Amino acid sequence: MITVENLRKAYGDFPAVVGSDFSVESGEVFGIVGPNGAGKTTTLKMLAGLVEPTDGTASVLGFDPEEPEMRRRLGFLPEESPLYEDMTPRSYLRFFADLYDVPREEGTKRTEAVLDRLDLEYRDRRLGDMSKGMKRKVAIARSLVNDPDLLIYDEPASGLDPLTTNVVLEFVRELRDEGKTVVFSAHNLFHVESVCDRVVIMNRGEIIARGTIPEIRAEHGETTYRVYTTVSLSETEHHPATEPEGDQHVAVVDEMSDVEAIREAAEAAGGSVADIRTDEPSLEDIFLQLAREAPTTSAAEGGRGQS
């Protein structure tokens, strides 16, 4: 669906994206995550044909991103919702359906269907009089009027209240279930973790991790084990000391061999292991760890690049 090789973008001397390689398969939700200034938006805009790469190649739906035919099959949602505020949701969507060569009758049908689906009531009210959440829904609806194969969403839930955010994320899941391919960026890692099949983590213009969430966790995260015992244990060279927690005692260790050592020590002390729980790091934990480890040169330091 998308293949990106050594994609670079520089604004003057400022490197916004410093050589990205990734691919997106058909029907998956692919996340690009990172802090502000990481190069997420620039990457998405290069994929949408809005920004010309300085170097490297991108193939989207088998086309160069600047090809009109690619755009015909793409639904793009920018970070902001730059709507024409004097138009109504209905007229706005019909105009874009028309622009995408959707036959008039079909365009009207799709417009109503997508507005129904997003539960947008005020279809003939001026967009300028609508709330941010409603505008965002209209913007999402606009990205769908051409029935695209690929959706590129830049921070789709940015600035929305939790309720609307939930609706938007649920909608992305539904799109995936319908077989659409979705690429979206976010700096709220919880959003990414909840809907994405695969992600790349970007920082300062470059990809610092990639894969499915479990793969990233396995590669970059540190799983810890909380071992609950019925007796108190002192620290030895094989395991740490336990801490009281309720009517039990708990020790936190990184390795399964340590778990085994605690079990043996508890039994030797006349007790037993009551429970073992696994603590998996969140994507946010991994991201923070990677960001700390990353070199401090380049992209995010000044310049006019976009996030």
Added chain:
Amino acid sequence: MTDDTGLKPRLVAHTRAIARIARWEVTRSAGTLDRRTIILGFIAVLVAGGVALGAAGGGVAIDKDLYRVGVASDSPYYDAVEESTVLDPRPVSDPNVELIVSETHVSVTDTPTGMAAYEAFRDAVQTYNERQMLRESNQTAAFPVVVNLQYRERGALVPPGSRVGDGDGDGSADGAAATGDGGSGSSDGDTDGQAGGTAGSSAASGAAAADDGPIGAPDVGGAGGFLGGDTSGSPASISPPFPFASLVLAFAFLVPMNFVIQAYGSSILNERVNRRGELLLVAPVTPGDIVAGKTAPYLAGMVGLTVAIALAIGGGPVSVAAVVPIGLLFLSATFVGAMFARSFKELTFVTVTISVFLTTYTFVPAIFTNVTPIALISPLTLVVRDLSGTAVSLGDFAFSVGPILLAALVLFLLGTGVYREEDMFTQRPVPLKFLDALDSRISRPRSVATLSALSIPFVFIAELLVIAVLYVLPVDLTIPLVLLAVAVVEELAKSLHVYAAFEKARFARTLRVSLLLGALSGFGFFVGEKFTAIVQLVGLPSLTLGQAAFAPSGIGVVAATGLLLAPLVLHAVTATVTALGATRGRSTYALALLGAIGIHVVYNLQVVSSLG
């Protein structure tokens, strides 16, 4: 199986996209205007049109019966008063009058109104007498003094080979020598005195006649000019050669344009505010489609208004064909301005500047329609001619409209170059945006040559403007100034885009690249410059100033092959000098530009000297 990549399908697709965007622009823009604004705009246009019509046609006589005059019906002055539109004849017994006319004297109330009424009465009597004299069968007896008025092209008064303005000429009657002393002329006898006075006033402008042929307006296919062209008659019948009525009517074409560009500029800038236009950029249409679609309704509106005004004031297809390119230039300049402006406040400044400049550029030269061919730099001159019933040749039309039309198209081309995400939504100063726009049209070295050639309409307009502005100064001052201005304009035109390309790191800053770009820029400019040969069609080079502006660069000079190729060498050399400077940054570029201008001026002076 249809081929979607063929020319016809692509053309159809572009046309459909443009039509859709245009339709959307109309409905969307209509939604942004409240009813009151529309009504006020409509009234403003109506008032402007009404005033123009009234002033030109005398249809609205706001001074009718302004002064009441007590005059007996058997008074010899009664007819004069009665025929005057300003005066209202009343019985002598009427106490409410400003003026009482009796057989022997005139009584005036000692008030400003009374004095004004007296002046109006004198004018009315003078006009009445003139009219009566014209009815005389013996015109020689009626008008013993006859004035022959001939319009002479000022520059052509300098004889070839003579020094300009040396001030020691003899002002002889054959007009072969230069003079700066105001000439001389016999004043004995009425007729001679008139003729001598005429010669003297001509010479006072710093030159004397070199030939006998009247120049006046360029050859327009008619016989001896029109309206205020060459005439003869009594001193009272000679009027200044300003086609006042036609001028006012022609001005009516410009009024709506100033309203339309306000709405158009706002619409373009609106796309740039809050990244609103981003979604159009990601739609399956090109920036060209978007710009054309957004422009089409405003252009159509202008064309519609132009046709309506033409019908109302009696203009023909020539008027419409001459005005539409002006409208296009208004729109293109506004488009570029709106693409460069950073805010609506800045846009207001831009549109006002455009309004003032283009209105001046088109209207002022048209005032001199009957005086000098320079007037043809404005298409409004064609309108004045059309309204005056004078034929317009194809050459005049091309000369007048061509540069304007080309300039408009090039401006659209430049603006469309920055109609993309990376430039539209950035907030950079206008000069840097201009450099971005130039750079956006450069993709390979040969683009430099293309841009140099495309700069010709602007160079042409700028040089014509210089001539028009300097026309009123003494010739010995204007020629060096024109030569300098020409050098500045042309060197800037050849080098700015090269500088922009280096600044945007489009090319490597090496000696080899700068030599290549300089040569290409000079060559492109030389080729484009050949298009200015159209000036031949209207005889502008016959003007001394026209020669100064155009002949040194080779146009119109067919006397020697060397002079034909010399401009190519000049342009290549000076463009290379500036290209070399541009590789090293702004300061070095500025110095190199000064050097190139210096070379160009020296060259021009040499050519002018060699031409004699």
